[in-house]
Amino acid sequence: MRTGSSSRTDGGPPDYQSIVRRIGSGVGHVGSEYALQDGDFRHIVKLVMDTAGIVLSEKTRAFIHGRLGRRLRILGLSDFAQYCRLLEGPEGEAERHNLINAITTNHTNFFREPHHFDYLSKTILPVLAEASSNGRRRLRIWSAGCSTGEEPYTIAMTLRDHRPSLTGWDVKILATDLDTNVVAHAAEGLYDADRIESIPPAHRKRFMNGRPDEPASMNEELRSLIMFAPLNLLESWPMRGPFDVIFCRNVVIYFDKPTQRRLFDRYADMLKPDGWLFVGHSESLLNVTDRFDLVGRTIYRRAR
Structure with missing residues (x-):
């Protein structure tokens, strides 16, 4: 789902405690529970919306409380009021990245929604190969919204399966996400055994390295196709495009309708004419934008 610098997984830069000391008194003993007051919750909801376009509701309050309670423990803060002051302070930018990382859910699998990769393989790539006759x-x-990398590596496997028809092509996959931690994980390309069970055995043998007792790593044949980068979809996009295909699956469900409309307009502008857009199984462009035509199950093609 994204821009920002890489975040430490141990809770942030080492000078956080000096930041905390400047926030106010009461820091020292960290209780096991923190009350999330209404005003602090509303403050966090607005900050997340303004920063990442993610809409949080009262239904998510317990989830947010649990996720951010860990941040308070790491930082040595005694309540959410101090946390909010840290977020808004002059040195709070790094923690705002950690805030977004903490509340972002990153559930994904290799070959998730397999009909998308079938369509890419059997419809899009042949169309593009036919069009390549003009040079x-x-x-x-x-x-x-690449999360921990399963999606772009699955795309790369699909493309490598079409190596003969793509021989001599300049092929690149851009993989971005708001969560700097998962982008770093994806770039490493290391996955435990339970994470790769959905990869067909033949693909595991061909595209992955490692012994049974070690995390499996994606090989260079796949890694050479992908560039990973953090990117906030609501901010400026440094790439120019155009793209032939965009995967944006299970991302816009976190946004309100106006934000969705702006995002899909930007995707249309970034796609080549007649380019394809894939969205998640619970997402739809109906009554959101008229710039795409539905051509398959959660598969769209740019119309204008």
Whole structure:
């Protein structure tokens, strides 16, 4: 789902405690529970909306309380009021990244919603290969909201399966996410055994390295196709495009309708004419934008 610098998984930069000391008194003993007052919750909800476009409701309050309670323990803060002051302070930018990372859910699998990769393989790539007869041999795919990397690596496997028809092509996959921690994880390309069970055995043998007692790593054949980068979809996009295909699956469900409309307009502008857009199984462009035509199950093609 995203821009920002890489975040430490141990809770942030080492000078956080000096920041905390400047917030006010009461820091020292960290209780096991923290009350999330209404005003602090509303403050966090607004900050998340303004920063990442993610809409939080009262239904998410317990979830937010649990996730951010861990941040308070790490930082040595005694209540959410201090946390809010840290977020708004002059040195709070790094913690705002950690806030977004903490509340973002990153559930994904290899070959999730397999009909999308079947469509990419059996419909889109043949169309592009046929069109290459005019000399165009460039393919660009964007995985927007790549999470821990399962999606872009699955795309890369699908493309490598079509190596003969893509011989001599300039092929690149851009993989971005708001959560700097998961982008770093994805770039490493290391996965435990339970994470790769959905990869067909033949693909595991061909595209992955490692012994049974070690995390499996994606090989260079896949890694060479992908560039990972943090990116906030609500901010400026440094790439120019155009892209042939954009995957934005299970991302816009966190946004309100106006934000969705703006985002899909930007995707249409970033796609080549007749380019394809894939969205998640519970998402739809109906009554959101008229710039795409539905061509398959949660598969759209740019219309204008």
